[in-house]
Amino acid sequence: AQSVAQPEDQVNVAEGNPLTVKCTYSVSGNPYLFWYVQYPNRGLQFLLKYITGDNLVKGSYGFEAEFNKSQTSFHLKKPSALVSDSALYFCAVRDHNTNAGKSTFGDGTTLTVKP
Amino acid sequence: NAGVTQTPKFQVLKTGQSMTLQCAQDMNHEYMSWYRQDPGMGLRLIHYSVGAGITDQGEVPNGYNVSRSTTEDFPLRLLSAAPSQTSVYFCASSPGGPNTEAFFGQGTRLTVV
Numbered sequence: 099a100q101s102v103a104q105p106e107d108q109v110n111v112a113e114g115n116p117l118t119v120k121c122t123y124s125v126s127g128n129p130y131l132f133w134y135v136q137y138p139n140r141g142l143q144f145l146l147k148y149i150t151g152d153n154l155v156k157g158s159y160g161f162e163a164e165f166n167k168s169q170t171s172f173h174l175k176k177p178s179a180l181v182s183d184s185a186l187y188f189c190a191v192r193d194h195n196t197n198a199g200k201s202t203f204g205d206g207t208t209l210t211v212k213p
Numbered sequence: 214n215a216g217v218t219q220t221p222k223f224q225v226l227k228t229g230q231s232m233t234l235q236c237a238q239d240m241n242h243e244y245m246s247w248y249r250q251d252p253g254m255g256l257r258l259i260h261y262s263v264g265a266g267i268t269d270q271g272e273v274p275n276g277y278n279v280s281r282s283t284t285e286d287f288p289l290r291l292l293s294a295a296p297s298q299t300s301v302y303f304c305a306s307s308p309g310g311p312n313t314e315a316f317f318g319q320g321t322r323l324t325v326v
Contacts, residue, residue, distance in 0.1 A: 107253075130311050130312045132314055132315075134315075134317075139319075139320075140319060140320075141217075141303055141317035141318050141319045141320050142256075142303070142305075142315070142317040143317070144314040144315070144316070147312070147314055149312045188255065188256065190315075192311045192312075193311070194311055194312070195311070200246075200258065200261060200271070201246075201258070201315065202258075203248075203255045203256040203257075204255055205253060205254060205255040206255050
């Protein structure tokens with residue numbers, strides 16, 4: 099079985115400050131990890147993914163995420179937050195043995211960036 | 214290239230009515246999925262398909278049927294709507310393989326009264 103936890107329902111940061119959105123996961127095998135963003139009344143958009151290799155993954159809009167196998171975490175980060183980054187963020191995981199249709203998503207974290 | 218297209222965007226049903234949520238993708242993706250999104254519960258997988266003619270149940274399949282007669286289309290059917298099915302429904306597709314990201318439609322907001 100696979101699972102994802104996003105321990106924070108809400109993250110508030112000031113514009114220009116660094117941001118972190120946390121994600122921890124559980125899979126039986128090697129994980130494939132994804133971050134998606136959802137703006138109001140829109141579908142989810144892919145931000146970045148970890149497949150293998152370098153633990154620091156860079157993605158769209160200046161976001162990056164760090165894979166930590168020992169802590170089973172995949173936290174989303176950005177060095178300098180923008181007001182336009184305010185949205186709902188989802189972490190998702192797949193076991194490398196599962197098929198592509200079966201992702202498990204976290205409950206989401208609402209990021210609010212204040213001017 | 215339209216990506217993943219869902220229709221309708223909004224729908225109100227009475228309890229016991231049936232309807233079909235449409236999903237089409239023009240990216241020739243093998244894998245397609247239906248999720249429902251409820252406040253505080255993230256996305257939960259309803260049904261998925263790994264190719265035309267092949268479907269399987271996800272986490273919350275009860276009350277929903279699917280079929281996949283073509284690569285492009287993956288409709289979700291509610292046979293007898295219940296208020297518990299009030300939700301936002303998302304269709305997603307991906308090229309195939311567990312390391313590929315999903316492409317989502319814009320969602321259908323369904324209210325069952």
